[in-house]
Structures are given as C-alpha cells and as structure tokens.
Amino acid sequence: MSEAVILDQGVKVVQPAAVGQSLQAMAWRQLWRKRTALVGIGIIVVLVLTAILADVLAPYEPTATGSGVPMSLPNWQHPLGTDMLGRDMLSRVIYGSRVALFVGVLSLILPICAGIPLGVISGFYGGFLDNVIMRLMDIMLAFPIFLLAIVVMVILEPSTTNVVIALGIVRIPIYARIVRGSVLSIKALTYIEAAKALAVRDPRLLWEHILPNCMAPIIVTSTLSVGTSIIAEASLSFLGLGTQPPTPSWGWDLKAGLMILEINPWICLFPGLAIFLTVLAFNLFGDGLRDALDPRLKM
Amino acid sequence: MREYLLRRLLLLIPTLLGVTFIVFLMMHFIPGDPVTNMMGETYSAEDAQKLRHELGLDQPMVVQYGKWLVLLLRGDWGRSILSNRPVLADILYRLPVSLELLILSMVVSLIIAFPAGIIAAVWPNSWKDYSAMLVAMAGVSIPEFFLGVLLFLIFALTLRWFPVAGHINLLDNPGENLRHMLLPTIALGLPRAALLTRLVRASLLEVLRLEYVTTARAKGLSDWVVILRHALKNALIPTVTVIGLQVGFLIGAAIVVETLFAMPGIGSFGVDAIIKRDYPQVQAFVLVGALVFVLANLSVDLLYSVIDPRIQYGKEGT
Numbered sequence: 192m193s194e195a196v197i198l199d200q201g202v203k204v205v206q207p208a209a210v211g212q213s214l215q216a217m218a219w220r221q222l223w224r225k226r227t228a229l230v231g232i233g234i235i236v237v238l239v240l241t242a243i244l245a246d247v248l249a250p251y252e253p254t255a256t257g258s259g260v261p262m263s264l265p266n267w268q269h270p271l272g273t274d275m276l277g278r279d280m281l282s283r284v285i286y287g288s289r290v291a292l293f294v295g296v297l298s299l300i301l302p303i304c305a306g307i308p309l310g311v312i313s314g315f316y317g318g319f320l321d322n323v324i325m326r327l328m329d330i331m332l333a334f335p336i337f338l339l340a341i342v343v344m345v346i347l348e349p350s351t352t353n354v355v356i357a358l359g360i361v362r363i364p365i366y367a368r369i370v371r372g373s374v375l376s377i378k379a380l381t382y383i384e385a386a387k388a389l390a391v392r393d394p395r396l397l398w399e400h401i402l403p404n405c406m407a408p409i410i411v412t413s414t415l416s417v418g419t420s421i422i423a424e425a426s427l428s429f430l431g432l433g434t435q436p437p438t439p440s441w442g443w444d445l446k447a448g449l450m451i452l453e454i455n456p457w458i459c460l461f462p463g464l465a466i467f468l469t470v471l472a473f474n475l476f477g478d479g480l481r482d483a484l485d486p487r488l489k490m
Numbered sequence: 491m492r493e494y495l496l497r498r499l500l501l502l503i504p505t506l507l508g509v510t511f512i513v514f515l516m517m518h519f520i521p522g523d524p525v526t527n528m529m530g531e532t533y534s535a536e537d538a539q540k541l542r543h544e545l546g547l548d549q550p551m552v553v554q555y556g557k558w559l560v561l562l563l564r565g566d567w568g569r570s571i572l573s574n575r576p577v578l579a580d581i582l583y584r585l586p587v588s589l590e591l592l593i594l595s596m597v598v599s600l601i602i603a604f605p606a607g608i609i610a611a612v613w614p615n616s617w618k619d620y621s622a623m624l625v626a627m628a629g630v631s632i633p634e635f636f637l638g639v640l641l642f643l644i645f646a647l648t649l650r651w652f653p654v655a656g657h658i659n660l661l662d663n664p665g666e667n668l669r670h671m672l673l674p675t676i677a678l679g680l681p682r683a684a685l686l687t688r689l690v691r692a693s694l695l696e697v698l699r700l701e702y703v704t705t706a707r708a709k710g711l712s713d714w715v716v717i718l719r720h721a722l723k724n725a726l727i728p729t730v731t732v733i734g735l736q737v738g739f740l741i742g743a744a745i746v747v748e749t750l751f752a753m754p755g756i757g758s759f760g761v762d763a764i765i766k767r768d769y770p771q772v773q774a775f776v777l778v779g780a781l782v783f784v785l786a787n788l789s790v791d792l793l794y795s796v797i798d799p800r801i802q803y804g805k806e807g808t
Contacts, residue, residue: 227627334509335783337742342516345764422633426746429635430761445636449750456643463636471631478627 221483228479234472242288249282254437258282262455271461274444275451283439284461290440291469294354294424295417301359302416306366307409311397313367314374325371328364336361340423344432351434354427358420369412373405407484414477418470425466441466491795498788506780507559513776514555517769524571524767545571547769558773568770570763577774580759585778587657588748588755590667591674592740592782596733598679599686606683607690612717614695622687629684634743638677638750645673655752674751678743682736689732693725700724726797734790737783 222228241248251258259269261277271280309328313321331339343357377383378401386400425442427433434440436447441462448458525542526533542548546557561568567578610622646652652673658666697703698721706716745757760775762768794801 330508335738335741335779337739337745338779341742341745341761341764342513346516346519418631425633426635426743429746430749432761432765442635445639449639452639452643453647456647459636459639459643463633463639466636467628467632470633471628474627474631 218480218483222479225479225482227475228483231472231475231477231479234468235476238288238292238469238472241285242292245286245289249279249285251279251282253278253282253286253439255279262451262458264455265457272455272457274447274458280444280458280461283444284441284465286439287441287444287462287465288469290351290434290438291421291424291466294351294358295421295469295473297355298358298362298420299413299416301356302362302366303409303413306363307370307402307405309363310367310370310372311374311402311405314371315378315393315397315401321371324367328367331361331364332368337423337426340427341430341432344427349427349432349435351424351438351440354424354433357427358423362416365412366409369408370405373408374401377401377404411477411481411484414473414480418473418477421466421470421473495792498791502781502784502788505784506777509780510773510777511555514558514769514773515551517764517767517772518551524769528572558770562777567774570771571768572766572771577770580771581756581774581778584754584756584759586660587753588744588757589782590660590671591678591744591748591753591755592737594671594675595679595682595740595744598675599682602680602683603686603690606687608694608717608722610687610691611694611698612713619691622691626684626687629681630688632681634677634681635746635750637680638674638747641673641677642751657753674747674753677750678740678747681743682740685736686729686732689729690725693728694721697721697724723797727794730790730793730797734787737786741779741783 256276256278258279259273259277261273261275263269263273263277265272269279269281271284273279274283309324313324334342339361340354340357343360344353347353347356383396383400386396391400424433424440425445428440428442429446431443431446434443436443444462445459445466448455448462452459525538525545525547529538529541539548546554549557558568565578567576567581569576570580606622606626610619613619642654646654653670656670658670660667694717698717703716703721706720707713711720741757744755745761747753748755748757749761756775756778759771760779763771763775
C-alpha cells in the first residue's frame with residue numbers, strides 16, 4: 192500500500208511512516224490518534240471489566256426476587272430501581288454485560304471457522320467448487336438475516352448458546368463473500384505469481400501469503416459484527432426467542448419492563464442504555480479500525 | 491428492457507417455489523407439533539391421530555406441499571391450524587399495515603439521510619459534518635426497539651401526543667392512521683437514516699474528488715448545481731444498492747417494532763406462527779415476505795438504469 196493512498200477525506204495527508212515501520216504499527220498509530228475510537232476502546236474496557244467483576248460489583252444477586260420492593264423507582268438502596276419481581280436492576284444490568292459480551296464475541300467463532308475457509312477455497316480454486324459454494328451462500332443471503340436467525344432459534348430452542356450458534360450461522364455467507372473477494376484480488380498480484388514461480392505449495396501460499404492480507408476487512412467486519420450481534424441477541428430475547436429468564440439479558444429486561452412502564456418508566460431505560468452504549472463503543476472502535484487498517488474502505 | 495423485466499419476473503417463480511419448499515421442509519423437521527399444541531395437556535393418542543388425519547398432516551411431505559401449492563393457485567391459502575381463520579384474509583388485512591410501515595420508514599430515512607449526508611459531504615471536517623456524523627453514529631448504534639420505547643415513553647405516555655397502541659385503517663381515516671403510524675415509522679426509519687447518511691456522505695465525497703466535478707465547476711456552474719445535478723447522481727448508485735440490501739434488515743426490524751407497538755402487521759403474525767408451528771400461516775408469511783424482498787430488490791435493479799443510463803439491461807453481457 193503506497194503512502195499516498197492514505198488520505199484523510201482528501202484533505203489531510205497522513206505523515207509517511209518511518210522507514211521500516213510495519214503496517215500494524217502504522218495502523219496502531221493511526222488508531223491511537225482517533226479520539227472517537229479511543230472513546231470506543233475505553234467503553235469496551237469498562238464493559239469487559241464489568242463482566243469479569245460482576246460478582247464483586249453487583250450489590251445483589253441478579254436473580255434474587257424480592258431484594259427490594261417490586262417496581263420501585265431509583266433510590267439509594269437500588270440506584271436503578273427494581274423490576275416487577277423486586278429484583279435489583281443495577282445488578283441485572285451489570286450481569287447482563289456477560290450475556291451481551293458472550294454472544295457478541297462468541298458469535299464470531301462460526302463465521303471465522305467456516306466462512307473464512309469457504310471464502311478462501313472459493314476464491315483460490317474457483318471453478319465448480321466456487322460456483323457451488325457461492326450459490327449456497329447466495330441462498331443463505333437471500334433470507335433476511337434476522338428472519339433466518341428466528342427460524343434457526345425455533346429449530347434449536349431458545350437459549351443464549353443457541354443465539355450464538357444462530358447468529359454464527361447467518362454470518363457465514365458474509366465472511367465467505369468478503370474473504371473470497373479479497374483472495375480474488377490478491378491472487379492476481381505479482382508477488383503471488385513470484386511465490387508460485389518459487390514452487391511454494393498451495394497451503395503455504397494461502398496461509399503465509401494470501402490470508403494475512405485478507406485480514407483487514409475481516410477484523411473490521413468482526414468488530415462491527417460484535418455490535419450487531421448484541422442488538423440481534425437483545426431483539427431475539429425481546430421476542431422471547433433468545434436468552435431465557437431468569438438469566439439477566441438486556442433485551443429480555445427491556446421487554447419485561449414494558450409491562451410496568453407506566454409505573455416505573457426508568458425500568459426500560461437502563462437496559463436499553465446499556466445496549467446502546469455497548470453497540471456504540473464497538474461501532475466507534477470498528478470505524479477507527481477501518482480507517483486505520485484500510486483507508487480505501489473509509490465511509 | 492421489457493424482455494429483461496419479463497425474464498426477471500419469470501425467475502421469481504422458481505425462487506419463490508424454492509424458498510417456500512425449503513421452509514416447508516424445515517418447519518416439518520423442527521421438533522414440535524401443532525396438534526399437541528392444539529390439544530393442550532390431556533389428549534389420547536387416538537384423538538391426536540384423528541386430528542392429524544383431518545388436517546392432512548399424516549401424508550407424505552411432497553404431497554402436502556403439492557396440495558398447498560395447487561390450492562394456493564386457486565386462491566385458497568388454507569386455514570390457520572390454531573385460529574381456524576382463512577390465512578389469505580389475515581394476510582390481506584395485515585400486509586397493507588406492514589407495507590405502509592416499511593414504505594413510510596424508508597421515506598423518513600431518505601428525507602433525513604440525503605440532506606444530512608449532502609451537508610456533511612459539502613463541508614467535510616466542519617462542525618456540520620461532525621455533528622451529522624455524531625448523530626448518525628448514535629443512530630446506527632441504537633436498537634429499533636429501544637428507540638421505539640423511548641419515543642413511546644416521551645410522546646405517547648408522557649406528552650400524550652400520540653396514541654399508545656393500535657392501528658386505524660388508512661382508508662377509514664388517513665389522519666388518525668398517520669398518528670398511529672408515526673412513532674413506529676420513526677423507530678424503524680431513524681436507524682436506517684443514520685446508516686444512509688454515512689453512506690451518502692462517503693459516496694458523495696468520493697465523487698466530488700473526480701475530474702468531471704472539477705470541470706463542471708470550471709464551467710462556472712454554481713456549487714449546488716454541481717452537487718445536486720452532477721455529483722449526486724453518481725453518488726446515488728452505492729446508496730441505492732444499500733437501500734435494496736436494507737429491505738431485508740427492515741423486514742426483520744419491522745417484526746420487533748410491530749410487536750412493540752402492538753400493530754396488526756405481518757411480522758408479528760409470522761413470528762407467532764413460527765413459534766406455534768402453524769404451518770399454513772408460516773407458509774403464507776414466508777411466501778409474502780420473500781415476494782416483498784425479491785420485488786424490492788428487482789425495483790432496485792431497475793432503478794439503476796434510471797439513475798445511470800450507462801447501465802442497461804437486456805443487452806449482451808448484462
């Protein structure tokens with residue numbers, strides 16, 4: 192990638208990297224300069240710490256009914272109030288971060304493990320195999336993603352782990368498509384031709400020369416996917432098809448709060464805000480990463 | 491062009507057949523049974539078998555699918571297993587509600603996205619750009635149902651400007667209909683508007699760097715003529731593509747919004763049917779959903795050639 196390509200909206204030209212600086216180091220420096228991305232990283236760090244330290248941070252058991260007067264407004268004992276069963280909302284929101292992060296991060300495993308290989312095979316070998324794989328992916332893409340997730344959830348029975356599987360399955364075609372595109376364009380470059388001329392075998396060629404150069408769009412897509420997965424988990428739980436009670440999930444708590452919205456309007460606000468902030472953080476981070484890793488993808 | 495359109499429309503038939511057949515198979519392989527759902531806690535195996543026979547659920551799957559298809563073509567979409575109401579009547583009642591929601595929210599998102607995106611692109615790195623992008627970032631991060639709850643809380647529960655729930659037929663009372671539709675429409679449209687704003691800005695920035703734009707400016711055309719008549723047209727192509735792709739997301743998100751606002755749309759109808767294994771209802775839902783999705787994408791493809799005359803269908807190599 193030539194330095195000239197790295198333009199910031201055609202106005203500011205980024206300083207050329209020092210001689211010998213790796214692309215990764217350059218990307219990190221770029222990311223470090225972007226304040227919005229740093230805000231995103233900050234929120235993510237807080238979120239991860241909250242999830243890890245939930246046992247210490249939460250003042251009450253998140254599933255303990257009657258830890259306060261049901262449906263109470265925010266007060267000193269319960270800073271975010273209580274739900275209709277008298278469970279402490281602050282504790283539930285804190286523990287909800289575990290479900291959100293669990294789904295957000297683990298739902299990337301399936302697309303990475305299945306989507307990337309499929310895309311690599313499709314793009315590298317082409318021909319019949321490419322046709323079969325891509326048509327299959329097209330069929331999957333033809334279904335609206337959320338509907339497909341709903342159908343998978345019904346087949347698998349609603350649970351948090353199954354949300355991870357459902358969201359993983361529906362993402363496979365997206366990853367396969369992205370990787371296939373990258374492989375196709377990289378395959379045509381001269382350095383690959385050179386490697387082939389040196390009799391580098393296919394597996395090594397793919398692993399060492401092609402795959403590392405496909406990673407930028409995958410890393411960006413994955414970061415942004417964490418946010419959409421969290422929204423999807425919350426939406427599925429909202430419909431009753433995701434995380435099942437009494438496990439604290441932001442989506443489910445929001446739905447449950449709807450019933451007592453007139454008595455305690457705060458009840459929906461906090462789980463909703465938690466979802467919003469988390470998704471915002473991953474979007475800010477993902478946006479920054481995209482600008483840093485691949486300026487051509489800039490939006 | 492006409493030939494192309496005809497070919498695309500004919501291609502719809504195998505697509506719809508394929509989608510409905512796959513769903514048909516899937517629904518039957520899913521654990522769970524409408525008969526046991528219907529009969530409640532206590533029933534004899536004999537009664538269940540009888541009911542299954544009455545409903546035709548004991549026949550081979552291909553036969554069941556064939557029967558469904560033949561009846562479908564005759565205008566008989568079957569009856570809901572659970573409510574025993576004719577499915578077609580329910581669909582015809584609910585489809586306009588969902589279509590109105592989808593179209594209005596698309597309109598809302600376009601009305602917001604274009605001006606905001608253009609302003610952000612024309613003054614890049616200005617306070618206008620930053621504030622538009624900040625709002626857009628917030629917009630893409632907020633889930634529809636949370637936005638819906640916020641709107642509901644502020645405008646329906648607290649200010650009482652809008653009704654809390656329900657739906658009024660568009661033809662019966664257009665004004666009241668709009669009052670009922672507005673909050674769900676905004677809940678569904680705003681996140682889409684945010685996404686499109688970012689896209690319009692990005693594609694317009696890309697186009698504004700091109701030489702033909704410089705030429706147009708050098709000719710002495712005013713800034714707004716250059717932007718609106720010359721640049722925007724080319725920037726529209728990626729935007730329209732994403733609008734087409736968004737239809738799928740929109741259908742998904744509409745389900746949640748319809749559930750939240752208790753609207754008698756087709757989304758809540760479908761999810762309910764899937765959960766309760768009401769096969770005829772699921773089939774109808776999938777058929778209509780797929781049809782809307784495919785037709786929306788077809789319109790997007792046709793729109794390309796309107797926006798960019800270089801794109802022509804029906805010629806060699808297209």
